[in-house]
Every structure is written in C-alpha cells, then in structure tokens.
Amino acid sequence: MLQRLEAMVVRHTRRLPAPAARAVHAGAALPAGQGATAARQFDAALMSVGFKLSAGLLEQLAELDEGTVVDTARRTLATVRGITGDHVAHNAYFVDFPANVPDTFAFWTSCVTEALADDASRASTAGQLRTGVLDLLTLPAYGNYRHTYAELLAAHEELIAAAGDRLTVLHPGGTLDAEVTALYLALAGSATPLGEEDLADLRVLAGYCAAGPQPEAIPVRENRALVNLARLDTGADLLLDTVTDVLRLACALSDGDVTLVRPTRFRSLSRPVRRALIAGLDTVVAAAPAKLADVTAHREAFKRLGERLHPHEYPRRPHAAEVFAVARGESAAPTFESRADQLLAAGEVTAAAGLLAEAPGKLFRALDRLLRACPGQDERDAVLAVAERAAPRVAGRVLLSVREHLHNRTDEPGGTRVFVNRLGRAWVTPDTRPAVPPDARERLITALDAETRRRLPAPDHLLIGPDVLDVALPLSGKATAAGLGVLPRGSVSPVEGDLLRFFVHWRQTARTTDFDLSALLLDASYGTLGQLSYTSLTQVEGEHSGDITDAPEGASEFINLRLGAVRGDFIVPQVNIFSGEGFEEVAESFFGFMLRDGDQRGRPFEARTVRLKSELRGPGRVALPLAFLRGPDGGWQAKWLHLHLKGSPSANRVEGNRVSVATLLRGVVGREYLTVRYLTDLMAGSGTVVTRWDGGALPDGPVTYVGLERPAGLHPDSVVVTPENLRDLIPG
Known part of the structure; x- marks a missing residue:
C-alpha cells in the first residue's frame, strides 16, 4: 500500500516523498550520508526516460544510505516509466x-x-x-x-x-503521510469533477486518510460519495444533503459508477449498512421533502436499490419509504425542471426564473432558454436581475461554463453546436436557436466576470509561464484522460x-x-x-x-x-x-x-x-x-x-x-475556450502584480506560480499550479 501511495504522489505532484532511511545492520548497508553515488546513478537512469532529480532532491538523497536510495530509485523508475509508456516493449x-x-x-x-x-x-x-x-x-x-x-x-x-528532449523534474516532497494527506485534501475538495483515474485514486486515499484531516467542503458529489464510503467504514457521520448522495454511496459500496452515468449492479448489503443508508434517506427527506424530486432523474436506479435495502423492514423510517414510492410511481414529486416547463408553457418566464432560483445551478444552466423566451425587455431585465442575485450561490465551474457559453453565443447565422457528453462522446448539429439579445448577453457577461473576480484569490505576486496562458480551464476532468x-x-x-x-x-x-x-x-x-x-x-x-x-x-x-x-x-x-x-x-x-x-x-x-x-x-x-x-x-x-x-x-x-x-474538428476549432489567460487578466484587474516569467531570475520571496512545469529555485513558500493541479485555479 505504501508503494502505491508513493506512486500516486509522484504521478499527481511530481514530488518524491522523503524516503525514510533504512535501518543499518552490520554489513548490510552503508551509513547515512553515503548515498551520493547511488543518487547520481538514479538521476542518470531517470534522464534516460525524460525525468530528472531537482538539485534539492539530489542533495537530499545523497544524505541517505545507499540502500535507501537504491530502493527509492527502483520504485520511482517503475512509476515514471508507467507515466511515459516506457513500461512496455514497443x-x-x-x-x-x-x-x-x-x-x-x-x-x-x-x-x-x-x-x-x-x-x-x-x-x-x-x-x-x-x-x-x-x-x-x-x-x-x-x-x-x-x-x-x-x-x-x-x-x-x-x-x-x-x-529539445523532454525533461520532467522531480522535486523533494515532505513525509509520505504529509504528501498523501495533502493530495487527499486536494482531490476530495476539488471544485471540478475528477477523471476516472483520479476518482480511483481518491477512493484509495479516502480510506487511508479517513481518520486524518478532512476538507472544509466537498462540492463535487462524486467525491463526496467516496469520502462517505470511508466514513461508513470508520463509523463517522455521513455527509448527505440529497437523496442522490445516498444513491452514489450505494454505487460506491458495489464498486459501481458514482457518477451515475453507467448503471450499477447493486450487491447485497449488510444490515448495518442498510440501516445507515435508510437512515440517511429518511433524514434528508424529513428535513426537505422537496428533495424527493431528485428521485425522478434516477428512478430505475432507486428501484433497484430499494430491492437491496428492504425499506419495509424499517417502519420507523417513513420518509425513506417515500423515496421508493416515488421511484415506483406510486407518489408524485415534480422536479424543478418540470414545474419550470409548465410556467414557461404558460408564458410565465419571470415566475419560472424565480422558481429555478431556488436551485441556482439549474437557473444558470437554463438562462439561455429563459432569455430567448422573454417576450419583451421588461421580462429580460427581470430574469437578469434574478440571475445577478443568484450568482453568489452558483458553483464557480458553473459560472465559468456559462461565461464560456455566452462568449461563443453569437448571433451570426449558419453556426453549429458541438455537444460533448461526460464520457467524451461528441456530435455536431446546426445551431437553429434564436439569438440572445446582445445587451442581455453583455450584461450577463459583466455580472459573471465580476462574481468570478470577487472569488479569485488575490496573491501579491502572480508569476506566469507564458506557455500556460492558452491552456483551457479544466471545468470538468471527466472526459480528460490521465497521462x-x-x-x-x-x-x-x-x-x-x-x-x-x-x-x-x-x-x-x-x-x-x-x-x-x-x-x-x-x-x-x-x-x-x-x-x-x-x-x-x-x-x-x-x-x-x-x-x-x-x-x-x-x-x-x-x-x-x-x-x-x-x-x-x-x-x-x-x-x-x-x-x-x-x-x-x-x-x-x-x-x-x-x-x-x-x-x-x-x-x-x-x-x-x-x-x-x-x-x-x-x-x-x-x-x-x-x-x-x-x-x-x-x-x-x-x-x-x-x-x-x-x-x-x-x-x-x-x-x-x-x-x-x-x-x-471544424466545430471544436471554431469554439473559443476560457483559458488561464482569462483568470490571470481578472486577477490583474484586481490589483495583483502579474509577471510573465521568461526563464530568467526568480523572485526572492514567495509567489503564486502558474506554468506547465515548476521551475527550480522557487521560494519554498510559493503556491505552485501546474497541469497536475490546474483545477485549483477554479474558484469554489
């Protein structure tokens, strides 16, 4: 397990956790401080596959005994060969x-x-x-x-x-426990959904770190399911505020898909686990009966889960039983979307916007449709006012997604729409929608920029590697492959x-x-x-x-x-x-x-x-x-x-x-994506000193550095953002 955790840290952070020196037995190893030769050989072996030890890491390894360095080198070389694809014979x-x-x-x-x-x-x-x-x-x-x-x-x-050969530098890390904890907190607390490999890593990390520090917030539901899985094992309170949280946890218990994209074949569950899930459903619905509407989106999954949970065995949990009654169609629980559709069909656009404001994320995803449905300027102004009031309660990645959508929402005829689902399946269709009025679009863009600027950190000095400016913001990691x-x-x-x-x-x-x-x-x-x-x-x-x-x-x-x-x-x-x-x-x-x-x-x-x-x-x-x-x-x-x-x-x-x-390809090339440049421009507009680093001397003090590779010589207290943790740029 420890080797697997060390490999995760190297893959995600390009840092090597500080190796613990081996115990020295008579004739078995050289004393500490004699690892310099082995460290140089390790560095040379890494260079053959496009990696290298930083000066600080080389110095750190040289202070260890030779056996520790050799063991570390063997494990790390296997990890980086897997990263590059050199682990197989081509x-x-x-x-x-x-x-x-x-x-x-x-x-x-x-x-x-x-x-x-x-x-x-x-x-x-x-x-x-x-x-x-x-x-x-x-x-x-x-x-x-x-x-x-x-x-x-x-x-x-x-x-x-x-x-021009690639050279990826490995930097010194802290202790394995410290690095693993930091990685767990970063993945679990991510503001954007994780990819398949990252979710698999989070599952392991959540179990290992269950008794340690926990994120202040877990905004992504899939992440919460894996954290809840670990909490269930330790007997800690579960983090549940929707019925879908319980469904995702049940999927995790069956090694299924916590994203709910693919159906999960639920396993038989032990009585304590069934009791915990039923209690979770009952508590959520008792506190907010309107959340029964979430059942409709996953009706079949809830029906299959009910067959495993046996809700009839828990008469003291009547609210949990309501979940499965809705799933079977015995009770009605209209969704926000269906109620909003009814209002729109009746021409009540402002009322529909007010209803959706109770679920701000749904409101923002429906803004294009709402603005097109407005019969006049007064209604448009009312919808925009609702959106401006709701903006502080919308997740950062949703704000940025809508901002990117509006930037590409031109009124030129003959355009196309590119659809990409969460699995990366893509298709293109002609764009036949009426245009969003330019004044409404500009007002909304201004509001989104202001809200995003308000949420962004304000470092004293932001140092930018120029090659990162055209990197698109990772608004979701679901369809982005690992590698x-x-x-x-x-x-x-x-x-x-x-x-x-x-x-x-x-x-x-x-x-x-x-x-x-x-x-x-x-x-x-x-x-x-x-x-x-x-x-x-x-x-x-x-x-x-x-x-x-x-x-x-x-x-x-x-x-x-x-x-x-x-x-x-x-x-x-x-x-x-x-x-x-x-x-x-x-x-x-x-x-x-x-x-x-x-x-x-x-x-x-x-x-x-x-x-x-x-x-x-x-x-x-x-x-x-x-x-x-x-x-x-x-x-x-x-x-x-x-x-x-x-x-x-x-x-x-x-x-x-x-x-x-x-x-x-025509549709993707023609689309303009929000990039790192967009966020750094917003930061510069808030008074942060933004400097493009051209490879010269680095500042003496701590900075926030954003680039494709971490440069050697940064102040140790600097905040570093590279592609491995680019999601940290997305405001919550």
Missing part, C-alpha cells in the same frame, strides 16, 4: 521503421506471394483470389510481428540527445521539432483485438488531402509502421511525420477499433506523440522524446485525442480534443469517418 511490424517502409500495394503483394508459397495457406489464398476478394487477415505474413523486440533494438542506432502532458479540451500548445511521431499501444484482455492508428491530413477548408494508415503506409509526409491485428502480449503502431513536408493545415490522429474489445475492455491502451530533431535516430519509441501519453478510455469505437493546427506564423500547434465517435461495432477505418471527423 515493437513495430517493420523492423527498420521509419526506414524501408514499403508501398502499400507492394507490401500486400509480398504477403500474397508468401501465402501462395506456403502449403498451409496456398489453397485458401488461391480460392479467395479467384473470387476477387482477399481477406488480408488470412495471410500468414500479415498483422503479426515477424521479429522479436530484441531484433528491433539491434536494427536501430542509439538516440542522439538533443536540447503525461495531458491538457484540458480546447487547450493549445506549441509543437517544436522536425519529426512528429504518434504511437498507440494496447493489450487485449480475452479476445483478439485490432486497434488501427491513422492520421488524416486536411486543408484549410477541412477537405481531405491524404492519410497515413494501414491502407496507406507511405505518403510524402511520412510513414506508417504497419498493421498489428492481435495483441495478447501487447502491440504498438506508429506514424512518423516530417512536419516540414506536411500539406495542408490540419493533422488529425485517430485510433479506430477494427475488431475485438473496446477501449474500456482492453487490459491496457494509450496514445501519445513524440517530437524529435531530424538527426536524432533512435528506436521507434524513446521515452525522453514523449510529449504526450494519454490513456485511451471511452465508450466510442473511434478515439480523437487531439489535433495539430498550422498556426498563423506557419508553425504547428496541438489542440486537445479528448473526443470519441460512436463508430461501428467493427471494421472502423479512417476512410469511413473522414466527413464526421472534419465536421467535428
């Missing part, structure tokens, strides 16, 4: 890739020739040729590695170090290097699974110029490493692109599931990209050139992690997408989704 179908990749037709011809020369496959291949349709998967030479990973390594020269260098959807970051290389790795769980890495090349009008895929192994721009169709031990595919030769304005990598298990079924799957100088050589996969490694998880059969855009100066930028297309159950190919990908 073989490629063509042993010399990217050199000597054949033309697609020539390669397929060679596979057919080999099959005809093989007694076992000759008859089947000849029969298919006579029909005019040939299944490539029946050819012995197609889709499976023809060499070992060791043979691939022998075929490639060593990577030449370059100044290295991952930024929120809509973020833009520069791409520097001669060679851009994508990679995908997957390992199937139980059945043959074929993932296909592809890349679309689009012009400025989103028209297709070309592609790299298993059906198009070579183009002017680069090469595809070859198709792998089975991955019991894991498989990798690569696309190599010479950026100087790329036609058009967009590069869109994608991962298509051709057959087998989905992204959420495979044992492991991740996507990433590397950047190299033209003369660096090296293996197909080199950890220290990896700029992004993103877990592939989602409900669709086509993944679109990010796209590359040619900037105004001719250079390239990465724009993060984190999207999935539903696709087909099988045989997904880049040729089949060109139009949908281009349409979706």
